[in-house]
Amino acid sequence: MEFNIYDFTSFTKWIDESLNAAMSPFWVMITEMAIIGVAILAFYALVGLFLVYAERKVCAFMQNRVGPNRVGPFGIFQTIADLLKLLMKELVYIKNADKLLFNIAPFIVITASFLAIAAIPFARGLHAIDFNIGIFYVVAVSSLGVIGILLAGWSSNSKYSLIGAMRSGAQIVSYELSVGLSLITMVVLAGSMQLSTIVEAQANGWFIFTGHVPAVIAFVIFLIASTAETNRGPFDLAEAESELTAGFHTEYSGIRFAFFFLAEYMNMFIVASIAATVFWGGWMPFHVPGWEGFNTVMDYIPPFIWYIGKTAVIIFILMLFKWTFPRLRIDQLLTLEWKYLLPINLFNVVLMAFIVLMGWHW
Amino acid sequence: MRGLINYFSGMFNGIISLLKGMGVTGKYFFTSPVTIVTQQYPENRKTLEMFDAFKGEVTMPHDENNEHKCTACSICQINCPNGSIEIVSRDVVNDEGKKRKELDKHLYNIGMCSFCGLCIKTCPSNALAWGQEFEHSMFTRDKFVKTLNNEGSKLMQKKGVE
Amino acid sequence: MAEIIQDIQEQEYIINMGPQHPSTHGVLRLVLSLRGETVLSVQPHCGYIHRGIEKMCERLTYQQIIHLTDRLDYLSAHINNHAVCMAVETALGIEIPERVKYIRTIMDELARIASHQLWWCSFGMDLGALTAFFYGLRDREPILDIFEESTGGRLIQSYYTPGGLMKDIHPDFQKRVKDYIIYFRKKIGEYDQLLSGNVIMNQRTQGIGKLTKEEAISFGVTGPSGRGSGFECDVRKHRPYGMYGKVEFKEILRSEGDAFARYMVRMDEMRESLNIIEQLIDNIPAGDFTVKMKPVIKLPEGEYYQRVEAARGEFGVFISSKGEKYPYRIKLRSPNFSNLSALHTMANGQKIADLVAIGASLDYVIPDIDR
Numbered sequence: 001m002e003f004n005i006y007d008f009t010s011f012t013k014w015i016d017e018s019l020n021a022a023m024s025p026f027w028v029m030i031t032e033m034a035i036i037g038v039a040i041l042a043f044y045a046l047v048g049l050f051l052v053y054a055e056r057k058v059c060a061f062m063q064n065r066v067g068p069n070r071v072g073p074f075g076i077f078q079t080i081a082d083l084l085k086l087l088m089k090e091l092v093y094i095k096n097a098d099k100l101l102f103n104i105a106p107f108i109v110i111t112a113s114f115l116a117i118a119a120i121p122f123a124r125g126l127h128a129i130d131f132n133i134g135i136f137y138v139v140a141v142s143s144l145g146v147i148g149i150l151l152a153g154w155s156s157n158s159k160y161s162l163i164g165a166m167r168s169g170a171q172i173v174s175y176e177l178s179v180g181l182s183l184i185t186m187v188v189l190a191g192s193m194q195l196s197t198i199v200e201a202q203a204n205g206w207f208i209f210t211g212h213v214p215a216v217i218a219f220v221i222f223l224i225a226s227t228a229e230t231n232r233g234p235f236d237l238a239e240a241e242s243e244l245t246a247g248f249h250t251e252y253s254g255i256r257f258a259f260f261f262l263a264e265y266m267n268m269f270i271v272a273s274i275a276a277t278v279f280w281g282g283w284m285p286f287h288v289p290g291w292e293g294f295n296t297v298m299d300y301i302p303p304f305i306w307y308i309g310k311t312a313v314i315i316f317i318l319m320l321f322k323w324t325f326p327r328l329r330i331d332q333l334l335t336l337e338w339k340y341l342l343p344i345n346l347f348n349v350v351l352m353a354f355i356v357l358m359g360w361h362w
Numbered sequence: 363m364r365g366l367i368n369y370f371s372g373m374f375n376g377i378i379s380l381l382k383g384m385g386v387t388g389k390y391f392f393t394s395p396v397t398i399v400t401q402q403y404p405e406n407r408k409t410l411e412m413f414d415a416f417k418g419e420v421t422m423p424h425d426e427n428n429e430h431k432c433t434a435c436s437i438c439q440i441n442c443p444n445g446s447i448e449i450v451s452r453d454v455v456n457d458e459g460k461k462r463k464e465l466d467k468h469l470y471n472i473g474m475c476s477f478c479g480l481c482i483k484t485c486p487s488n489a490l491a492w493g494q495e496f497e498h499s500m501f502t503r504d505k506f507v508k509t510l511n512n513e514g515s516k517l518m519q520k521k522g523v524e
Numbered sequence: 525m526a527e528i529i530q531d532i533q534e535q536e537y538i539i540n541m542g543p544q545h546p547s548t549h550g551v552l553r554l555v556l557s558l559r560g561e562t563v564l565s566v567q568p569h570c571g572y573i574h575r576g577i578e579k580m581c582e583r584l585t586y587q588q589i590i591h592l593t594d595r596l597d598y599l600s601a602h603i604n605n606h607a608v609c610m611a612v613e614t615a616l617g618i619e620i621p622e623r624v625k626y627i628r629t630i631m632d633e634l635a636r637i638a639s640h641q642l643w644w645c646s647f648g649m650d651l652g653a654l655t656a657f658f659y660g661l662r663d664r665e666p667i668l669d670i671f672e673e674s675t676g677g678r679l680i681q682s683y684y685t686p687g688g689l690m691k692d693i694h695p696d697f698q699k700r701v702k703d704y705i706i707y708f709r710k711k712i713g714e715y716d717q718l719l720s721g722n723v724i725m726n727q728r729t730q731g732i733g734k735l736t737k738e739e740a741i742s743f744g745v746t747g748p749s750g751r752g753s754g755f756e757c758d759v760r761k762h763r764p765y766g767m768y769g770k771v772e773f774k775e776i777l778r779s780e781g782d783a784f785a786r787y788m789v790r791m792d793e794m795r796e797s798l799n800i801i802e803q804l805i806d807n808i809p810a811g812d813f814t815v816k817m818k819p820v821i822k823l824p825e826g827e828y829y830q831r832v833e834a835a836r837g838e839f840g841v842f843i844s845s846k847g848e849k850y851p852y853r854i855k856l857r858s859p860n861f862s863n864l865s866a867l868h869t870m871a872n873g874q875k876i877a878d879l880v881a882i883g884a885s886l887d888y889v890i891p892d893i894d895r
């Protein structure tokens with residue numbers, strides 16, 4: 001086997017074949033699941049820790065501060081120190097809380113974000129599962145998190161938590177629509193729901209360029225709606241610090257709180273990945289049709305770097321949102337969705353379908 | 363129709379206002395190392411200089427002969443609104459056999475001081491001054507009570523007056 | 525079933541906001557009764573940081589009172605002290621030097637700017653725009669440095685004393701203040717870009733927390749909050765003290781009476797304060813920084829009242845003297861207390877998030893409410 005940084009297909013195939021040579025198919029499946037599980041878990045933890053650090057640094061720079069700078073050079077171990085602190089903290093039990101729900105709520109939230117990672121193509125061939133309904137799967141799975149939030153708010157037996165959870169419910173249910181519709185716009189353009197096909201279709205130009213105006217509109221709407229779906233500022237009504245102290249996770253402490261915290265960042269990462277994949281070509285390098293020399297130079301940059309780079313840019317935009325805007329009010333939030341995003345989105349889908357029908361999209 | 367125009371113009375004005383805001387934060391992000399205003403406190407301890415007027419603590423300056431100017435008149439004690447000053451004086455008999463009060467201890471409780479400056483302002487012999495020290499934390503409360511006059515210090519003799 | 529639903533709909537959801545809550549700016553406790561997200565009533569419970577300052581003043585000499593009035597509305601410490609000093613000075617019939625008046629006026633206005641900046645910070649933070657918080661604090665820092673250089677204190681200065689000032693200003697004072705005016709004129713544009721024009725912020729404040737002029741007058745809502753409702757209550761304009769009679773400035777008035785109007789009044793006041801300082805800073809006359817006072821001040825028997833325009837409204841000092849060195853009774857009219865009393869009227873029927881915005885636009889300082 002040869003390890004190719006531009007194409008992981010042969011690598012994954014090699015793993016599969018060597019396992020098959022050694023074990024029965026059932027055990028191969030189990031081992032592969034375990035490998036993928038461990039890999040995703042490690043990736044999850046790494047990305048989570050890094051994103052927390054990045055967010056702190058980014059917001060610090062926007063606010064004329066230095067940010068974490070004590071633990072390690074430039075404070076890079078700060079989040080690890082924080083994690084250790086959270087691990088060692090006492091888990092406070094609320095007397096009249098619904099114990100079972102209270103305990104499983106963080107796991108539901110974190111599992112939802114965990115599941116969504118599986119479908120994301122990181123590079124050519126580096127893909128846990130390549131569903132033929134990839135986008136549908138991601139949208140479905142990522143909205144499971146709201147159940148965890150609702151349970152957390154309900155079971156804490158705290159008034160602030162309950163209000164936060166209810167807000168979150170209203171918010172996520174409505175913004176699901178926009179996320180779904182803006183992705184559907186792109187599905188119309190790509191003609192497929194399979195994420196790998198969508199990426200391949202962008203070899204000669206990312207959808208945001210080839211999809212004309214509807215693609216741009218869909219991208220903007222997707223960014224807004226997905227910020228809302230991940231409960232990040234300016235849509236962080238569920239935890240609205242200045243109104244509800246900490247919203248649905250007011251009563252959580254220690255590592256359970258860390259789960260919510262980590263899940264928020266992972267959701268942001270997933271959302272950014274989806275945006276990068278669907279609109280900016282995922283791991284596909286930047287190609288301009290006709291510029292052969294330029295295209296080959298771009299091809300030298302490994303796909304994984306392209307993918308990470310695009311995701312990072314989108315994450316930066318999301319952070320810029322969070323650290324610039326004031327929070328919306330619940331009725332304004334719903335107004336924005338139902339009066340602005342949804343009609344525009346519906347119109348946009350029709351427009352995109354029209355463009356595709358006329359064959360203007362390449 | 364009017365409603366539709368309002369709908370779109372409102373939306374675009376809104377987006378522009380949002381972009382303006384992002385411009386401000388974005389500008390600071392990209393010029394960040396220059397625009398950082400925070401100070402790195404424990405590191406810059408050596409270079410950190412407080413203003414001369416800074417009210418860090420009440421001190422009693424001594425000259426090179428370990429002499430201060432306090433005559434133990436207790437005016438500062440009377441003027442302190444919080445009772446954070448206590449003058450302990452002793453009676454001494456001078457050469458001519460006259461009894462006179464002399465400062466034994468000038469006790470100053472920084473934990474109770476509200477830094478109003480009345481003691482320093484009202485001291486008739488200008489014996490007190492502001493010190494620039496600002497790191498006052500202590501582990502126990504009794505450490506807040508400081509004796510302002512040095513060990514074995516004496517009253518500064520006024521020149522020409524005997 | 526229908527009965528149960530009706531029952532639930534009629535029940536009120538009681539929430540204790542505070543005493544420890546991020547948006548009550550201290551230890552204020554608001555008992556809210558909600559229906560869904562809608563606020564049905566707000567009951568402020570104050571007293572968590574009551575220190576009995578008025579009572580304490582009865583055992584303090586007039587010079588010593590200063591260090592307590594500092595600690596009422598700590599963001600306008602200078603201005604509170606100004607009121608006490610003027611009350612004592614008018615009672616004694618002392619004419620204070622021009623220089624003192626100039627310096628006091630400039631210091632007051634600097635304190636007002638610094639206070640409004642901190643209000644802007646916390647306003648942004650209450651609405652969820654955290655970055656605003658740091659920008660406001662950043663621009664407030666030079667003012668604190670100016671204070672520290674001349675007075676020795678950053679937040680609590682205890683700089684005024686009956687008869688004048690504790691000490692003279694630092695030689696660099698004028699230069700620093702002039703630099704600051706140039707600096708802040710630039711930065712305040714940024715405030716507008718970041719928050720004042722922001723569509724989300726406008727949506728969240730316009731039409732929220734309405735207070736009519738009549739209500740403002742009957743509740744005694746003064747300061748920027750009252751002027752946002754069109755209540756002409758600027759003491760600086762209507763009962764000039766210090767140098768305010770001699771400088772030109774506008775009384776900022778707005779008629780909307782909502783949270784946004786109060787916001788804009790404060791923003792414009794910062795600009796106006798810069799103008800006032802600009803007119804005075806070059807003309808500080810030479811002279812003494814204090815008149816010679818007797819060490820023990822005894823006010824002649826009688827009752828004295830002095831009002832000033834603090835950053836949050838009209839601050840009044842009422843001194844009743846029996847001719848002793850201690851006041852017989854002191855009553856402090858703190859602006860925040862009256863402003864808070866209008867909270868229920870403003871927030872009734874609005875959302876929780878609006879309550880936070882209204883609270884932010886009222887800009888309360890809890891030690892001033894509780895005294």
Ligand code: SF4
Pocket residue numbers: 431432433434435436437438439449484485486487488489490
């Ligand atoms: S410090 Fe000054 S006021 Fe106090 S006792 Fe000494 S001389 Fe008197």
Ligand code: SF4
Pocket residue numbers: 420441442443444445446447474475476477478479480481482
């Ligand atoms: S500064 Fe004020 S409170 Fe402190 S010791 Fe002097 S008089 Fe007392």
